[in-house]
Amino acid sequence: MRLIADYHTHTIYSHGKGTIRDNVEAALKKGLKEIGICDHGPGHYLYGVKRENLFKMKKEIDQLNEEYKEKGIRILLGVEANIIGYDGTIDVDDEIIEILDILLLGFHYGVIPKSVKEYMILNVMNPLSKALPFIREWVERKNTEAILKAIERYPIDMITHPGDKARLNIKEVAEAAYRKGIALEINAKHNELSVESIRIALGTKVDFYINSDAHHPSEVGEVEKAIIRAKKAGIPIHRIRNVEKQ
Numbered sequence: 001m002r003l004i005a006d007y008h009t010h011t012i013y014s015h016g017k018g019t020i021r022d023n024v025e026a027a028l029k030k031g032l033k034e035i036g037i038c039d040h041g042p043g044h045y046l047y048g049v050k051r052e053n054l055f056k057m058k059k060e061i062d063q064l065n066e067e068y069k070e071k072g073i074r075i076l077l078g079v080e081a082n083i084i085g086y087d088g089t090i091d092v093d094d095e096i097i098e099i100l101d102i103l104l105l106g107f108h109y110g111v112i113p114k115s116v117k118e119y120m121i122l123n124v125m126n127p128l129s130k131a132l133p134f135i136r137e138w139v140e141r142k143n144t145e146a147i148l149k150a151i152e153r154y155p156i157d158m159i160t161h162p163g164d165k166a167r168l169n170i171k172e173v174a175e176a177a178y179r180k181g182i183a184l185e186i187n188a189k190h191n192e193l194s195v196e197s198i199r200i201a202l203g204t205k206v207d208f209y210i211n212s213d214a215h216h217p218s219e220v221g222e223v224e225k226a227i228i229r230a231k232k233a234g235i236p237i238h239r240i241r242n243v244e245k246q
Helices: 020-029 051-071 094-099 116-129 133-153 170-180 195-202 224-233
Strands: 005-009 034-040 074-082 102-106 183-187 208-211
Touching: 005 020, 005 074, 005 102, 005 208, 020 034, 020 051, 034 051, 034 102, 051 074, 051 094, 116 133, 133 170, 170 183, 170 195, 183 224, 195 224, 208 224
Parallel strands: 005 034, 034 074, 074 102, 183 208
Antiparallel strands: none
């Protein structure tokens, strides 16, 4: 199983350690054909990309694509957007979506939500639910409903590390994602999707991506931990969109 594209990498525009060019050079060395530059959405108050920088990144990526077109790699501008409302609202607007090549969506702690109530669920109840069994089912239901609503509202391509920062009903998310042509991510840096979660998702027809979630250029294309989980779960290779079909 050989990776041909890594669609989840971060740069200095959020809290990564390398430039866009650094990540592209690392991807070339790994023999990748595509790389996604997907910094955290602007709704994250600690390390979200500044909204105005996304337009700067677009110009930079356009220039780099021209420069690298003879080297056999394509660079995509994306965002790892955040859920900021339990009505499915995310932290990128239509003007931003218009310039993106790929739109990722995930739950993260530390986002600026639409209300105090939503702040409490996102940033307080979610972490607490890991230790307090009596709120787990309620929190999982709220999180799942938010993802399902976002799937209906936005042209999302991928759900990142589903179930990691927020408990989800993986089967429901996978079924909804499949209907919209959205894939689930097997993330090399996070434990979700776990082997168990992958097997649940395999009960639907949803596809998968394997990504590094690189925060340093040296991590681009480094997905061995994710590949191990994919193999253990028994995913048919044709359901992983960014590996070489042999």
